[in-house]
Amino acid sequence: MPGENLTRVEAQQRAALISVSSYDVTLDVTQGPETFLSTTTVRFTASKGASTFIDAITKNVRSVELNGRALDAATVSDNVRIQLDDLDDTNTLTVVADALYTNTGEGLHRFVDPVDNEVYLYSQFEVPDSRRVFAVFEQPDLKATFTFTVTAPAAWQVVSNSPTPEPVSAGDGSATWSFETTPILSSYVTAIVAGPYAVVRSELTSSDGRVIPLGVFSRASLSQYMDADYVFEKTRQGFEFYEKRFNYPYPFAKYDQLFVPEFNAGAMENAGAVTFTEAYVFRSKVTDAVRERRVVTILHELAHMWFGDLVTMKWWNDLWLNESFAEYISTLATAEATEWHGAWATFASTEKSWAYRQDQLPSTHPIFATINDLDDVQVNFDGITYAKGASVLKQLVAWVGQEQFLAGVGQYFQKHAYSNTELKDLLTELEATSGRDLSEWSKLWLETAGVNTLRPEIETDSDGVITSFAVTQTAIEAYPTIRPHRLAIGFYNLHEGALIRNHRVELDVDGASTTVDELVGLSRPDLVLLNDDDLAYAKIRLDSLSLNTAIEHLAAIEDGLARSIVWGSVWDATRDAETRPRDFVQLVLGNVATESESTTLRTALNQLVLTANMYVAPAAQKETTALAADELWSLARNAAPGSDEQFQFVRFFAAVATSEETLSTVASLLSGEVALEGLEIDTDLSWDLLIALVVGGAAGESEIAAAQAADNTASGAQSAASARASIPTAEAKAAAWASLVDSDDASNLIVRATTAGFQRATDESLLQPYIAKYFEVVTDLWENRSYQIAATLITGLYPSGLAGQELRDATQAWLDTDPEPAALRRLVVENLAGVDRALAAQKRDAE
Incomplete structure (x- = not known):
């Protein structure tokens, strides 16, 4: 490289x-x-x-x-x-x-x-x-x-x-x-x-009267699952939304969307010929979260036809602007132009969570990053470039006004069509339409790294009436910038079993402490939610009373976005070792039964699994995982038949099933001996259940081979590779390692699937030898593989499940002796940061 x-x-x-x-x-x-x-x-x-x-x-x-x-x-x-x-x-x-x-x-x-x-x-x-x-x-x-x-x-x-x-x-x-x-x-x-792609064709009329041919392409063997009419419907909604908001017609002659095999990302904005991952061709049941994500992705790539393809950054330091704009505007379009009206709750659960996580790594960087070479570009396709940038743009829109923001964007397209620009070119147009000077905003938000933490400080009298209310803002020593925030504060009270917002104030917060005098004299509510409506980009903390209310009654909040903000706040405090990990487990298991936002549910369940496996004190991990498995199975049995919730509970139950009893339940689900009303054990769910059995030692090569023979597809080959790498024997782990490290023949998605299976091991001794082996090969992998494969291996083979002092010391020793190349070091530094965070959380959990 x-x-x-x-x-x-x-x-x-x-x-x-x-x-x-x-x-x-x-x-x-x-x-x-x-x-x-x-x-x-x-x-x-x-x-x-x-x-x-x-x-x-x-x-x-x-x-x-x-x-x-x-x-x-x-x-x-x-x-x-x-x-x-x-x-x-x-x-x-x-x-x-x-x-x-x-x-x-x-x-x-x-x-x-x-x-x-x-x-x-x-x-x-x-x-x-x-x-x-x-x-x-x-x-x-x-x-x-x-x-x-x-x-x-x-x-x-x-x-x-x-x-x-x-x-x-x-x-x-x-x-x-x-x-x-x-x-x-x-x-x-x-x-x-x-x-020999199968194609479905349609057309639409652009705002300037041109007829734009449309095409949806998929592999012949997958075409029976390609719901082209739905893709066309979302495309038409996106065209109408963008052409009206941008006041600029679609800039190319046609628009094809091609779902292609073994794609590395979600999609790519080739002008008039967008490519998508085949994961968006649904041959089996998927969560509503995935369906919604496909819509956001379709609209994200369509937005790039203007922002990225028509007008393109001069150099890759403005990559963030391409991706952040597309991320922000596609979420807005999804919420306002499609049936997925909860898109901003999804944004809070996924994009913002990703941004906060990335912004707290040692490798964090300003949104407007220094990009010295192509290696820098590759590693900067990250949560800062996409999610933090989009979050900051959302805050900018709240500050300058959505109408003024979109008017400035339209002028930007008019002025710079088919040319290259820098950040200042967009800011010039936004200043003209909003009347605001954005130089200080740009300096504070785009040119500095790190995320601030906002906390409520509340004092009350003996009757519970607020006598003082302030929002404090802090930053870590490495990135000490204190920033201005536009945000809302919501007061929520329990009423007839529901947590209802009965007061809201919107204000500018700046400096180390901002007093909120308009809240003085009100009764202290059951839950105080900073950053209600998710306007600001900042970590939010709940006061102790609000945290207790959340743990007991989070499900009672009627608004999906508000729930998502609370979920995110408690999760972030858990990652920061402020909230005890087992309290977060209690929060999830006690409140997910009625979570109706699919992405929020999926995010919370993923965080539950990570917490049980890595953040809970080691002595309590098996007990916590067993509790999670039992509760998830109970939730699955009690969920509405055929619902998204039922489907997610079953999948996550399988992911944490380790005991003889829970593995027996998984086996009975797979065989059909146990059935849940409305739940079809289709091809992909069958693989999930089989891999769970393999990880638990309850199935092996013969069952994998039979499943692959029945599913002789590219997806089946990937699942089989993951399953074989999951077999809990030293020989199977060695074979998986060799197929990735000693050979360069596997395709990109087989590599990804194999690394995922390799990491799954309930017996930690199976992965212990690979701490030393990892550092013996990491530099060679970087130097001799393409970037995509090298990055997948360097992240995917790092034995993060062994988060402990031995792994920490080995990683630090490598970093101490290998100062170059910077892009490789960044990946390893990020791996180490995950271990450090796990160790701090484990210590907090044991207190």
């Missing part, structure tokens, strides 16, 4: 020398299973006599021609860069190369469907991987037009950024697709998707 890096200084120097006008890219994907033929002609201007380089990660460069001169490919190319010397004012460069398919989800990914042996291809170029497919000046500010020509099997679908043309026969069962030239784009949002 180090040889593939690009520094910001290099990018600035190159951008100062050249300006790119166009790319003509011709690809032939009929050359066999390893490589494809890539021919690129680039037209660009330069400072006469200057030297620079073009990026091209290849197996072999066949020829390089610059301005009619043949260059010696062996001399000018190292299969990563091609050196270009003695440039003219105007230049034409043609590069012919053999490029490699990948199975890592980077570049041009090649997948063979085990169901029918059909081949599927798709590109994934963000951050620096279009260079794996064609020669390119790989940086976002060197925009150009792209003209793609693709030769592929004639029976395939071939999709790019422009509308798909009629193919022309190329003989021998192949055909050639010659696409129209694109608008001006950054290379990372170009796309090529090819294969």
Whole structure:
């Protein structure tokens, strides 16, 4: 990887020398299973006599021609860069190369469907991987037009950024697709998707009267599960919402959405050709949380057509703005334009929780981060870039006004269409529409790291009447910035079994302490909730009376967003070792039965499992896990038949089932001997139950093989890999380790599934040897694997379940002796932070 890096200084120097006008890219994907033929002609201007380089990660460069001169490919190319010397004012460069398919989800990914042996291809170029497919000046500010020509099997679908043309026969069962030239784009949002995809087509009319063709694509073997009509419905709702709010019509000629195999992320915003993970093609029952997340993702990527594709950041330090804006606006669109009106409760449960977690790591950074090179970009696809940025934008909207914010965004699109911008360009438009000076806001919120903690300080008289009320604000020593916050304070009282808000005040909080005089004279309520309505970005603490009320009556709060804020507050205090972990377990088990927000429920149950396994004192972990299993099974049996709650309780029950009795129940569910009304044991739930049995030693290889034979799909292969890595024997753990560390053959999702299974072990001795082994291989993995695979292994193989002094000491010893590279150290530092947090929580639990 180090040889593939690009520094910001290099990018600035190159951008100062050249300006790119166009790319003509011709690809032939009929050359066999390893490589494809890539021919690129680039037209660009330069400072006469200057030297620079073009990026091209290849197996072999066949020829390089610059301005009619043949260059010696062996001399000018190292299969990563091609050196270009003695440039003219105007230049034409043609590069012919053999490029490699990948199975890592980077570049041009090649997948063979085990169901029918059909081949599927798709590109994934963000951050620096279009260079794996064609020669390119790989940086976002060197925009150009792209003209793609693709030769592929004639029976395939071939999709790019422009509308798909009629193919022309190329003989021998192949055909050639010659696409129209694109608008001006950054290379990372170009796309090529090819294969025998099943497609459903529709259309809509844009606000400017154009008819926009729509397509939804999926693998043939999954197409029966592809609910294209629903995807089209959400897309139409998103188009109408964005075109109206942005006052700018959709900027491209068509809009295809392609659900592709072995995708590394949720989706990617290729202009007019968005790719999605196949996890969003539901072949089995999924939670309502996942269904809602799919809608948010659809609207997130659609928002990028304007913010990211039409107007693009100049360099990756403004990556946060792309992602934060899309995260904020897609949540707003989901809440206001679709049936998922509780989207802001989901945002509080997931995005904000992620942001707070990331912002408390030693690796935290300002939202507006220093990005020195591509390695920095890769590790900064994090909770600061996405979730904290979106949370801060939400607070900014509350401060300047939503109408003014959206008006400024619309002006930004008008002024900078098809060009590159920096943060100041957006702030200029927002200042113009809101009348506010945002320089101080930007300095405090975007250029400093860390999260503040807000606490209520309440004094009352003997009758319970408030005599003083203040909000205190603190920051940790490493990041001491005290910030202004716009927030609401809610008073909640028990009334006929419900916790009802009967008073609310909205105010600006700033400084170490802010008095709230308008609350003096009111009776102290049963629960005081700072940051009601979730306007601010800050950790919130409950006073002791409110915490006791929450533990006993959280389920009685009628508003889903308010419940989510309370859940998050108590969880954060648990992670900070302020609230006893077993109190959090009590809170969850006592209040989840009636939690109606699916994402809030899923988040709370995930936190329950983590708390029981890592935060509770070691001596009490098995007892706590057993209690959780028993309670979850009881909740599952008492839940409404066929409900989302029933489904989630069963899945999480299986995840914590370890005793002979609970494993017997899991086995009976899987066999059908025990049945819950309304619960179907479908393919994916069957795998969940089987893996639980494998982890508990109640099933093994023969059962895994039989399940895989019955589910001969890519998803089945991933589940089988996870199951085999979960077998509780030293031999199985060694085999899983070897398949990941000693071999580089596994695809990206098989790697991910295997690491997940490897970590599951109720007998800690099975993972103990891997503390030392991990640090023997971590540097080699970083240096010799692609970023996506390396990051998955460095995080996924770290034996975090062994959170204790031995793991802590071993990690610190490695950090003390391995100062480089910074991006690798960051991943290891984050692993260590999780151990430190677990040790502090365990100590608190034992008190």
